[in-house]
Amino acid sequence: MKKHAPPQHCFPLLSIFFAIIPFSSSFDYHQALSNSLLYFETQRSGRLPHNQRVTWRDHSGLTDGLEQGVDLVGGYYDAGDNVKFGLPMAFTVTMLSWGVIEYGQYMASAGEYGHALEAIKWGTDYFIKAHTQPNVLWVQVGDGDTDHYCWQRPEDMTTSRQAYKIDETNPGSEVAGETAAAMAAASIVFRKTNPHYSQLLLHHAQQLFEFGDKYRGKYDKSVGVVSSYYPSVSGYQDELLWAALWLYRATDNQSYLNYVLQNALSFGGITWAISEFSWDVKYAGLQIIASMLLREEKNKVHKPTLEQYLSKAQHYLCACLHKNNGSNVDRTPGGLLYTRQWNNMQYVSNAAFLLTVYSDHLREANQQLNCHGELVGPEEILSFAKSQVDYILGANPMAMSYLVGYGPKYPTKVHHRGSSTESYKHDKGFIGCTQGYDGWYARPHPNPHVLVGALVGGPDVNDRFRDDRGNYVQTEACTYNTAPLVGVFAKLFGLESTEFSSNPSLISSW
Ligand SMILES: *[C@@H]1O[C@H](CO)[C@@H](O)[C@H](O)[C@H]1NC(C)=O
Numbered sequence: 001m002k003k004h005a006p007p008q009h010c011f012p013l014l015s016i017f018f019a020i021i022p023f024s025s026s027f028d029y030h031q032a033l034s035n036s037l038l039y040f041e042t043q044r045s046g047r048l049p050h051n052q053r054v055t056w057r058d059h060s061g062l063t064d065g066l067e068q069g070v071d072l073v074g075g076y077y078d079a080g081d082n083v084k085f086g087l088p089m090a091f092t093v094t095m096l097s098w099g100v101i102e103y104g105q106y107m108a109s110a111g112e113y114g115h116a117l118e119a120i121k122w123g124t125d126y127f128i129k130a131h132t133q134p135n136v137l138w139v140q141v142g143d144g145d146t147d148h149y150c151w152q153r154p155e156d157m158t159t160s161r162q163a164y165k166i167d168e169t170n171p172g173s174e175v176a177g178e179t180a181a182a183m184a185a186a187s188i189v190f191r192k193t194n195p196h197y198s199q200l201l202l203h204h205a206q207q208l209f210e211f212g213d214k215y216r217g218k219y220d221k222s223v224g225v226v227s228s229y230y231p232s233v234s235g236y237q238d239e240l241l242w243a244a245l246w247l248y249r250a251t252d253n254q255s256y257l258n259y260v261l262q263n264a265l266s267f268g269g270i271t272w273a274i275s276e277f278s279w280d281v282k283y284a285g286l287q288i289i290a291s292m293l294l295r296e297e298k299n300k301v302h303k304p305t306l307e308q309y310l311s312k313a314q315h316y317l318c319a320c321l322h323k324n325n326g327s328n329v330d331r332t333p334g335g336l337l338y339t340r341q342w343n344n345m346q347y348v349s350n351a352a353f354l355l356t357v358y359s360d361h362l363r364e365a366n367q368q369l370n371c372h373g374e375l376v377g378p379e380e381i382l383s384f385a386k387s388q389v390d391y392i393l394g395a396n397p398m399a400m401s402y403l404v405g406y407g408p409k410y411p412t413k414v415h416h417r418g419s420s421t422e423s424y425k426h427d428k429g430f431i432g433c434t435q436g437y438d439g440w441y442a443r444p445h446p447n448p449h450v451l452v453g454a455l456v457g458g459p460d461v462n463d464r465f466r467d468d469r470g471n472y473v474q475t476e477a478c479t480y481n482t483a484p485l486v487g488v489f490a491k492l493f494g495l496e497s498t499e500f501s502s503n504p505s506l507i508s509s510w
């Protein structure tokens with residue numbers, strides 16, 4: 001094994017490296033946006049439609065829910081496995097929807113708006129099926145333990161497809177709340193193009209929020225099989241506030257805002273200062289949305305509480321920008337935000353999204369971010385968010401794009417059952433549980449199918465990355481990694497195209 005150079009030797013190398021990377025326009029955000037939306041087609045479970053563009057995939061999970069007498073066909077596989085996990089799936093849909101709400105116009109000019117809506121609807125159609133009664137939500141199909149024992153394509157799964165639900169006696173406020181947030185956010189997306197569907201989503205969202213609020217309980221207590229995979233560390237209070245805020249945005253109904261204000265203290269909304277935002281921990285996102293409500297005249301009466309939300313939002317944003325007095329998010333020598341070893345990229349893509357949205361908010365409000373007295377303008381915030389995206393796309397010491405399929409160099413041995421195995425379309429010969437490990441997982445070759453648009457877990461604290469199927473800490477991708485990037489790619493694409501159109505000389509020089 002090669003000995004790692006001490007940090008002081010890395011430094012000059014890195015500066016040379018950054019000097020030769022052209023600052024901007026080297027990345028094709030339009031391409032990245034198009035790629036990212038393809039990934040959601042790859043992760044589809046259920047009966048694939050005729051317009052499915054990722055053609056190496058086929059129908060799968062067609063009897064999901066059958067044993068329990070409920071139709072749970074559809075939805076998304078979470079990552080490199082074939083389990084449908086409700087909480088991260090709902091968070092994925094919330095973030096996709098938020099991206100479309102903010103940057104849908106740019107997706108439209110890139111010709112990707114329809115694909116973005118399809119990605120959301122593939123999730124929300126499933127949530128509608130899974131929400132079978134006001135106080136019953138099916139929140140998982142399959143289980144991590146049996147699934148991880150096998151390396152099988154989704155098309156010939158033989159693992160358990162047991163389905164799990166929450167109800168009044170087995171509550172799960174995190175997943176009820178996040179699914180409510182996802183459906184409320186999606187109802188905003190579909191309001192104009194599909195008003196009936198939008199109303200339906202809102203109806204489910206309201207019921208799910210009430211269910212989650214009235215029957216409070218941790219979902220990983222009720223659904224024990226999720227506890228080694230997606231246990232909620234932050235509990236459900238963040239999801240309840242988050243759901244109420246999204247319902248307020250979707251309905252303008254004051255009672256949801258009152259919930260966010262009245263529970264601000266007891267649910268930690270104005271006390272938790274946290275420097276990560278994820279499928280589990282929603283505080284920073286909800287604090288940012290709450291603080292942006294200060295801009296509206298009608299909310300001036302709520303100024304004292306909303307300003308406390310703002311101060312915690314500032315903590316998150318300033319931590320990402322390394323402008324807090326202590327408690328900042330670490331960075332790798334190459335400049336990547338670094339939260340933790342396993343799937344660090346999820347924190348990066350979420351931060352890039354929140355920073356981008358907040359930068360737009362500041363520009364529109366003609367304000368600046370206050371980091372302990374230092375004022376930070378919207379351009380600086382956006383440029384930092386862009387630096388994270390550019391790192392992802394290849395401006396990094398490995399010169400590797402962590403968005404699979406983008407650019408000349410990207411991970412080729414992604415930890416993903418389907419893409420690492422011959423396509424079911426080409427070879428319908430059954431591949432058994434452990435046979436998949438022997439015949440495909442263990443192969444030294446690149447995956448036969450490129451998992452286009454997937455954002456892998458990414459490099460370590462020293463910007464190093466080992467492209468190895470067994471190295472799932474770095475090479476596994478998740479739907480909630482890519483989801484926030486869709487909006488950011490659209491914004492960066494939009495920024496370039498408006499710069500070009502407002503400056504015709506730039507266009508003619510191309
Ligand atoms: C607002 O939401 C609350 C809680 O769901 C509901 O009881 C009330 O009727 C709603 N008000 C309006 C004006 O829709």
Ligand SMILES: *[C@@H]1O[C@H](CO)[C@@H](O)[C@H](O)[C@H]1NC(C)=O
Pocket residue numbers: 325372
């Ligand atoms: C930063 O924290 C230190 C130690 O708590 C304190 O002495 C100092 O005044 C703080 N600086 C600012 C700008 O808040």
